[in-house]
Amino acid sequence: MLSQEKIISHRLLGLQHGIHQLVLRGAIAATAQPGQFVHLKVGATTEPLLRRPISIARIDRARGEITLFYRVAGRGTALLAGAKEGETLSVLGPVGKGFALPGEGELLLVAGGIGIFPLFSLLEAVDRSRVKVKVLWGAESREFFEGAGLAVLRELDVAYEVATLDGSLGQKGLVTDLLASNLRREGGGQGMLPSVMPGFGRGDSVLRVAACGPRGMLKAVTELCLRQAVPVEVCLEERMACGVGACLGCVCTVTTAAGPARRRVCTDGPVFDGREVVWDEG
Amino acid sequence: MLSQEKIISHRLLGLQHGIHQLVLRGAIAATAQPGQFVHLKVGATTEPLLRRPISIARIDRARGEITLFYRVAGRGTALLAGAKEGETLSVLGPVGKGFALPGEGELLLVAGGIGIFPLFSLLEAVDRSRVKVKVLWGAESREFFEGAGLAVLRELDVAYEVATLDGSLGQKGLVTDLLASNLRREGGGQGMLPSVMPGFGRGDSVLRVAACGPRGMLKAVTELCLRQAVPVEVCLEERMACGVGACLGCVCTVTTAAGPARRRVCTDGPVFDGREVVWDEG
Amino acid sequence: MKVDLTTNLGGLKLKNPVLTASGTFGFGEEYARFYDLSLLGGVTVKGITLQPRIGNPVPRIAETPSGMLNAVGLENPGLEAFLSTCLPRLERLNTAVIVNISGFSLEEYAQLAAALPEDSCIAAIEVNISCPNIKDGGMAFGTDPRSAGKVLAVTRKQTRLPLIAKLSPNVTDIGAIAKAVADNGADIISLINTLLGMRIDIKTGRPVLANTMGGLSGPAVLPVAVRMVYQVYKAVRLPIIGMGGISCWQDAVEFMLAGAAAVSVGTANFVNPLAPLEIIHGLEAYCREKGYHSVQELVGLAHCKEELTNDGKR
Amino acid sequence: MKVDLTTNLGGLKLKNPVLTASGTFGFGEEYARFYDLSLLGGVTVKGITLQPRIGNPVPRIAETPSGMLNAVGLENPGLEAFLSTCLPRLERLNTAVIVNISGFSLEEYAQLAAALPEDSCIAAIEVNISCPNIKDGGMAFGTDPRSAGKVLAVTRKQTRLPLIAKLSPNVTDIGAIAKAVADNGADIISLINTLLGMRIDIKTGRPVLANTMGGLSGPAVLPVAVRMVYQVYKAVRLPIIGMGGISCWQDAVEFMLAGAAAVSVGTANFVNPLAPLEIIHGLEAYCREKGYHSVQELVGLAHCKEELTNDGKR
Numbered sequence A, B: 001m002l003s004q005e006k007i008i009s010h011r012l013l014g015l016q017h018g019i020h021q022l023v024l025r026g027a028i029a030a031t032a033q034p035g036q037f038v039h040l041k042v043g044a045t046t047e048p049l050l051r052r053p054i055s056i057a058r059i060d061r062a063r064g065e066i067t068l069f070y071r072v073a074g075r076g077t078a079l080l081a082g083a084k085e086g087e088t089l090s091v092l093g094p095v096g097k098g099f100a101l102p103g104e105g106e107l108l109l110v111a112g113g114i115g116i117f118p119l120f121s122l123l124e125a126v127d128r129s130r131v132k133v134k135v136l137w138g139a140e141s142r143e144f145f146e147g148a149g150l151a152v153l154r155e156l157d158v159a160y161e162v163a164t165l166d167g168s169l170g171q172k173g174l175v176t177d178l179l180a181s182n183l184r185r186e187g188g189g190q191g192m193l194p195s196v197m198p199g200f201g202r203g204d205s206v207l208r209v210a211a212c213g214p215r216g217m218l219k220a221v222t223e224l225c226l227r228q229a230v231p232v233e234v235c236l237e238e239r240m241a242c243g244v245g246a247c248l249g250c251v252c253t254v255t256t257a258a259g260p261a262r263r264r265v266c267t268d269g270p271v272f273d274g275r276e277v278v279w280d281e282g
Numbered sequence C, D: 001m002k003v004d005l006t007t008n009l010g011g012l013k014l015k016n017p018v019l020t021a022s023g024t025f026g027f028g029e030e031y032a033r034f035y036d037l038s039l040l041g042g043v044t045v046k047g048i049t050l051q052p053r054i055g056n057p058v059p060r061i062a063e064t065p066s067g068m069l070n071a072v073g074l075e076n077p078g079l080e081a082f083l084s085t086c087l088p089r090l091e092r093l094n095t096a097v098i099v100n101i102s103g104f105s106l107e108e109y110a111q112l113a114a115a116l117p118e119d120s121c122i123a124a125i126e127v128n129i130s131c132p133n134i135k136d137g138g139m140a141f142g143t144d145p146r147s148a149g150k151v152l153a154v155t156r157k158q159t160r161l162p163l164i165a166k167l168s169p170n171v172t173d174i175g176a177i178a179k180a181v182a183d184n185g186a187d188i189i190s191l192i193n194t195l196l197g198m199r200i201d202i203k204t205g206r207p208v209l210a211n212t213m214g215g216l217s218g219p220a221v222l223p224v225a226v227r228m229v230y231q232v233y234k235a236v237r238l239p240i241i242g243m244g245g246i247s248c249w250q251d252a253v254e255f256m257l258a259g260a261a262a263v264s265v266g267t268a269n270f271v272n273p274l275a276p277l278e279i280i281h282g283l284e285a286y287c288r289e290k291g292y293h294s295v296q297e298l299v300g301l302a303h304c305k306e307e308l309t310n311d312g313k314r
């Protein structure tokens, strides 16, 4: 659970958005699951104090390597960006409950901005000879995609659609627009399972959605899916201290038979059934 | 006064005593004086918070370089030891009032342990064609000297005597023993200027002592000198915050005509006339 | 040389002086994945209340220079679920368990203390007096010597378990609070709880924490905590459990020299889950080096005028 | 867009809201080597007392995680030498000067205030109420609302200069102290002074500071200071000078959002002598980006429920 991982490679993907790719070798790769994350110590002193949660984006069990993508967001990630190849990092993980891995049917991966990263690992893990997969990804602009691993998507050779706020790549608009039109394309009224990709939607095929991105987007994705009775898993973010379920710092609220209840994003999640999550709380 | 200095070289002299040699290039070298020090920022975050005072050991005005020697004593110097060649450090300095530079006569440099470092700069600055110089240096053991720049002394080709606590190099005992026997060698009663090196002690020659080391040693050195009316300058250490005279954190006590008074080690010192310093205060 | 690490805090017997701090260690299970908890002096569990509480909305965590703020709001399953679900699991940890209790009235404290069995793995009750006294205007019980004393007095009547009074640092005179709890039945004093703090997000202009303010913990508070342990050691004769920013064995030594007979590790668990073990080993090595036969010889040494020599003599 | 940085604190007019904190800036001269001090909102000089003081023995400084302790012990040349030697030099700095005064009795405060000329570069008097009241048992004046109020009342009678009451954070209820000084003639409130802390050297077993305890300052205390500024802003209507751990413009923004109309930079000067200038520029840029015409529009915004939009609207 606590591992010293060696930095195999560490590079900046694009200056404008400050996204880095970090490959670590150590014990984590052996057991990591798509949707799990690692809790990283980013410096040698007590400042910054807390570890930083970063999703596991790629898992290479053979080489014992995991790949992380992170954006420089504040002082912790800025410090991390200075870590050099060959150095080791203290990594706690793999942490959390990841995505369900469908064995058949269709899987729609819906990402907002850097929410794509945990979905990479799911995309790689799913058996695409049995499950049809498509990626919907929205962000600000063309530059963002280029600095955020669009190359990885291309390399993985998967069907994808993108949306940009400024229209500089793909459709102009939000990723939820892409989702709505994908869901609409095949109709799909209440109770009836819609099928979104051409050639899909036969008999027993089941569509699932896995989404990651800002909370507002996840809420909208969940609503779109629920309207069409499509099962949806969402990957949440919350400020974390311990990352192991001990401090209760990172909770979300879910509905249970007994009423609203708290769940820990770090260990009960970060992946939750979209239906359960209480999106609008004080 | 605030300078970004580039690390030209940075190396560990000897594992056992953790002494590093650090060469910096920048604006400080232009005005640095022997006995002055620099106040270094050792990390990028607020931990550790304060700058660290390190004596300027060598000054190369032509190349714009200063050399520092420091021992890893705690977390600040440990962090500094990780700084790499090519990186820059934020350096405040040169700070303080250095040694008087004698233009003639004899100069005895008396060092305890790492107290040798500020004396290196004085040794280099003094015009040895006009002033006869000798170094007395005491420390624990032979290893210490080897890891603490004995090579520099040899390179500077100066007369020296060493003492070790364990007798593994030079005389067994304290540096004050060396001083006492040097002062004794030429006799020198009250009021009469003693002369300590063979061939010295003629007529107008004036002997001065410059000392740096632990407080107890400096006190003993001062007493020995005063007994023989030898002028002595001592380089003091004290915990510092600002390093510029503003916080009053680093004071020592001196005797003045008006009674005991405080002086700031950082800007009124670190070099003081040994006669003035009040050695035994609460 | 063997160093005796056993620690006896006025009836609370521990195999070594290193505990974990309430609220930072869940109900023990989370860190059991990292090591065998029976190696610890004991664990202090998350503060429990009479009724279940879902706590504060998020964000509950904010980072500060060498510290953190939390505003968890005492989320816990409540007394009943604690007894039926958590306690049986705690039994299996094979370590001394300290149960931290929080009440919003004197009666709640009394009921909580009365309900905790005296013949279980529960080795002591830690009375958290930092809760707001909702009947009396909302000021924390622990900020006034009289109300702090009353909480201890009512709790004392309900149990024969050792009682630890956990003091809040947000007071003018910590010694006065310590005296009040000592005079009203506390067996042990633990301190410090968190310092009240706040951060504002300059992007949104709003407090970072949903609850506006939260409790500061971690290395940043260490000098305040050491000072208060030193003051309480002077003020009362009860054994002290020191905490506040302890993240390595050197910090633990500092607290013991100041007067703590045991220490608790809190926020440091989040950064280094192995911190409590490393601290046990470091304390032992320090004692061995200084020539102490028992770790308890360290307690309060900073109050003597003489310096320690290398072999621990004066 | 030009941002108006001028700041008017109940009669104390500053060209911008960035001051330096007492005791961290000598009598101004040391930092004049780094930049033109007339660029500052003003400087607060080292606390002066009636009689000269040689202060505490060394060590006076100890480092702590993201902070430092000091126990300088109010070393200063005394009122007379201040007036004859320091004041003429301060005149030449061409900046607003705030004189920090410390007394060990009510009379001393009164005498100090009376002796400070009203027609010099002295723009305001900062009354440091953290000193021990030696006539009344040694507890600091500033830890009790009544004695804090009395200090302000006696000082108020002696001067027409704006009076700044400087509060100690070592209290249970900072709002009560703020109300007391506001009711007794303070024009402005400044906070926080240092938190009482302590460190022990584990090599010697003795306190690091010769004085045993000292005042904690620097980034470590920032969350406590922001919280107290927020509370005092709620408690009284006086303008607030916020300080405690400010080391960059983001910190300064945080204090102003919490309710400070001006800020003071203390310990940060030791680490980065240019910090006050960088903070002035950063505040200006922040306001420009958010579309504020005056820096004073920031003050207290964290008390509104709505979030700031990118263009500073709600």
Ligand SMILES: Cc1cc2nc3c(=O)[nH]c(=O)nc-3n(C[C@H](O)[C@H](O)[C@H](O)COP(=O)(O)OP(=O)(O)OC[C@H]3O[C@@H](n4cnc5c(N)ncnc54)[C@H](O)[C@@H]3O)c2cc1C
Pocket: A037, A048, A050, A051, A052, A053, A054, A055, A056, A069, A070, A071, A072, A073, A074, A075, A076, A077, A078, A114, A117, A118, A236, A237, A238, A239, A240, A270, C062, C063
């Ligand atoms: C489960 C999980 C997975 C994540 N995966 C990724 C990823 O793959 N790539 C990536 O770029 N980012 C990811 N994030 C967000 C990432 O953790 C934050 O951007 C990062 O912690 C910011 O740290 P900082 O020091 O740069 O920023 P600061 O603002 O200085 O951080 C201050 C504090 O707030 C916390 N914090 C700030 N932003 C966030 C945030 N968005 N979520 C949670 N905590 C935050 C920090 O952890 C720290 O404790 C993930 C977050 C979570 C919870």
Ligand SMILES: Cc1cc2nc3c(=O)[nH]c(=O)nc-3n(C[C@H](O)[C@H](O)[C@H](O)COP(=O)(O)OP(=O)(O)OC[C@H]3O[C@@H](n4cnc5c(N)ncnc54)[C@H](O)[C@@H]3O)c2cc1C
Pocket: B037, B048, B050, B051, B052, B053, B054, B055, B056, B069, B070, B071, B072, B073, B074, B075, B076, B077, B078, B114, B117, B118, B236, B237, B238, B239, B240, B270, D062, D063
């Ligand atoms: C004028 C002056 C010149 C010096 N020159 C040299 C030199 O050339 N080479 C060298 O190796 N050392 C020198 N020192 C000592 C050096 O400053 C300390 O060893 C260093 O600050 C220790 O920092 P640390 O973080 O490693 O130790 P820590 O113990 O972690 O430091 C904690 C705090 O105490 C202070 N501190 C600790 N030890 C000392 C000390 N001996 N003197 C002053 N402050 C201390 C630190 O600066 C810091 O603020 C000098 C000190 C002074 C005052």
Ligand SMILES: Cc1cc2nc3c(=O)[nH]c(=O)nc-3n(C[C@H](O)[C@H](O)[C@H](O)COP(=O)(O)O)c2cc1C
Pocket: A247, A249, C021, C022, C023, C024, C046, C047, C048, C070, C072, C074, C100, C128, C166, C192, C193, C194, C216, C217, C218, C219, C221, C243, C244, C245, C246, C264, C265, C266, C267, C268
């Ligand atoms: C997330 C968190 C939750 C806490 N919950 C409690 C609690 O329920 N009861 C209590 O008495 N103290 C609680 N505390 C305070 C700690 O037990 C401890 O007193 C404090 O954090 C100082 O120690 P540290 O700096 O080592 O964390 C909590 C602290 C943190 C960080």
Ligand SMILES: Cc1cc2nc3c(=O)[nH]c(=O)nc-3n(C[C@H](O)[C@H](O)[C@H](O)COP(=O)(O)O)c2cc1C
Pocket: B247, B249, D021, D022, D023, D024, D046, D047, D048, D070, D072, D074, D100, D128, D166, D192, D193, D194, D215, D216, D217, D218, D219, D221, D243, D244, D245, D246, D264, D265, D266, D267, D268
């Ligand atoms: C070395 C030092 C000396 C101080 N002396 C005084 C003083 O004489 N009078 C006073 O009111 N405050 C004094 N203070 C407190 C500061 O003015 C300020 O309130 C405190 O340090 C918090 O701000 P900071 O964290 O930015 O330093 C001193 C602080 C330091 C660090």
Ligand code: FES
Pocket: A239, A240, A241, A242, A243, A244, A245, A246, A247, A248, A249, A250, A251, A264, A265, A266, A267
């Ligand atoms: S981060 Fe501590 S419980 Fe999730």
Ligand code: FES
Pocket: B239, B240, B241, B242, B243, B244, B245, B246, B247, B248, B249, B250, B251, B264, B265, B266, B267
């Ligand atoms: S270190 Fe501040 S006056 Fe010397």
